Amino acid sequence: MRYWLMKSEPSEFSIDDLAAQKTIDWYGVRNYQARNFMRDQMSVGDKVLFYHSSCAEPGIAGLAEVSRKAYPDRTQFDPAHKYHDPKATPENPRWFNVDVRFVKKTRLLPIAELRQHPELATLRILQKGNRLSITPVDPREWEAILALLGEKA
DNA sequence: GCCAACGTTGGC
DNA sequence: GCCAACGTTGGC
Numbered sequence: 001m002r003y004w005l006m007k008s009e010p011s012e013f014s015i016d017d018l019a020a021q022k023t024i025d026w027y028g029v030r031n032y033q034a035r036n037f038m039r040d041q042m043s044v045g046d047k048v049l050f051y052h053s054s055c056a057e058p059g060i061a062g063l064a065e066v067s068r069k070a071y072p073d074r075t076q077f078d079p080a081h082k083y084h085d086p087k088a089t090p091e092n093p094r095w096f097n098v099d100v101r102f103v104k105k106t107r108l109l110p111i112a113e114l115r116q117h118p119e120l121a122t123l124r125i126l127q128k129g130n131r132l133s134i135t136p137v138d139p140r141e142w143e144a145i146l147a148l149l150g151e152k153a
Numbered sequence: 154g155c156c157a158a159c160g161t162t163g164g165c
Numbered sequence: 166g167c168c169a170a171c172g173t174t175g176g177c
Contacts (some may be wrong), residue, residue: 007175009175031160033160053176054175058175058176072172092160111176123155130158130159130174130175131158131159131160131173
């Protein structure tokens with residue numbers, strides 16, 4: 001079982017949307033490294049920090065988990081979709097996504113607060129130049145973050 | 154809106 | 166295979 005942080009712009013899809021919808025296919029990832037994490041390393045039951053990015057209050061907004069292992073991203077085949085990829089075919093899909101299930105909404109844990117904790121200095125999203133929308137979280141980091149959230153690890 | 158960082162594209 | 170140009174990300 002692994003731990004992950006997954007970014008979403010709340011104007012596109014927020015923790016409240018996930019709470020309402022219960023489960024989402026995490027479509028739209030068009031970065032190979034992030035795709036590979038989903039396709040090659042994620043399994044059902046993996047724990048997820050749901051992160052709000054590109055917004056007024058960037059930070060961790062809730063907890064989720066992987067509920068289905070990776071399969072081809074439906075939007076790559078749809079010419080009308082903004083995530084359409086003309087080079088992808090059902091026989092040769094290029095992009096994959098997992099399903100993510102809502103666990104709970106937490107307090108908003110801002111990125112500025114994450115930066116204050118030395119034990120989180122290694123957190124991938126805090127590294128300079130980080131842009132990956134999906135990053136692994138190590139167990140120590142996970143525990144430290146859950147403690148900050150007042151959740152039991 | 155700014156800008157650093159980074160990934161992708163395409164000409165050669 | 167190199168690398169300049171370009172587009173995107175995302176915090177501030």
